[in-house]
Amino acid sequence: MLMKSIAAGLAGTALLATVAFAQNPTTTTDKSAPAASATTTSASGEWRASKMAGVKVYNEANENIGSINDLLMDKSGAVKIAVIGVGGFLGMGEHLVAVPYEKLKFVNEAVAYTGTGANPANPNAKPAATTTTGAATGTDKTATTTSSSSSKWYPDHAVFNATKDQLKSMPEFKYSE
Incomplete structure (x- = not known):
């Protein structure tokens, strides 16, 4: 039975290979190669949204109060809310709060x-x-x-004017389904 399966597989592979070899390449009358674009887009000084998750948040007294879990944007693409995780250990028991994005100050x-x-x-x-x-x-x-390196594509940290206890006392943020 095993030999029949192997033989059938080899025969199928051989048939597919002959079909691929039988095709004629398409020919074009234009022999010149398309011009390569010499310009590149640079986003120097911009931050990658994918790198913002995990950025630590400190208060103005340089105390670690949490980290950014997510950024929420409106339909036009403008970031409106930062979801900050407060407390917990390795994601367990973490309290999520939503704060207005414009209230965060980012520092490199x-x-x-x-x-x-x-x-x-x-x-x-x-x-x-x-x-x-x-x-x-x-x-x-x-x-x-x-x-710190300015080429990391994300800020070193964010500053939010609150204590860890004040954030924990804020209403918990829940993603609606």
Whole structure:
């Protein structure tokens, strides 16, 4: 039975191959090749929407308050809402909230770390510089920052003016079916 199946498969393959070889190539009277487009489109400074999921969200005191789970847009393609995941562990017990997209401020520089020891946001990073940053609280802090690449196609992080507890107390966002 196995030999019959193999023989039938080989015969079918041979028939299909002969049909493909029997076809004549189409000929064209125009021998010149179409002109190749020498222009390319560049999107320097733009962000890829597919890379925005997972971008960390910090408050103005540089405390991690969550991460972007999704971006919702209107029918014209303008992003209107950012869905932020707050709390939880590895996606379990995470509280989703919807915030107006225009309330987020995106930053390309790494978050200023104000503690001693390794930076929890990037423990392998070497300090690039010591700077003085003024958070929204009006206090000056000496912080160590790490450099970030501007060619990542997504911002380093977003800033939203709320605490983690305030986000957790917001109504939970549910996708309607």
